[in-house]
Amino acid sequence: MKNRRRIYEGKAKILYEGPEPGTLIQFFKDDATAFNKKKHEIVDGKGVLNNRISEHIFNHLNRMGIPTHFIRRLNMREQLIKEVEIIPLEVV
16 A cells, blocks of 8 residues: 555445545445454455445446435445545445
8 A cells, every 4th residue: 555644444344534625535444344344354345446446336326416425436346435524334
């Protein structure tokens, strides 16, 4: 990973300071957890797949006129996103 300032790390993603004010780089990890982090595995390619699914969903929402934090996919594992206030919601 390049020398970037890490802002946050969660179960599935890492957020880094973006190239411009108000932006972040979102990195998708291969980590998979279950049972409140009691089980942990690395699933090769999970981050790549999650990045593509996320890109697809947010592009669809944007086309429908629903604003999102998504700007664009940077590479197989990273997206450029807007820095926003997070709504604490988890879908299981």
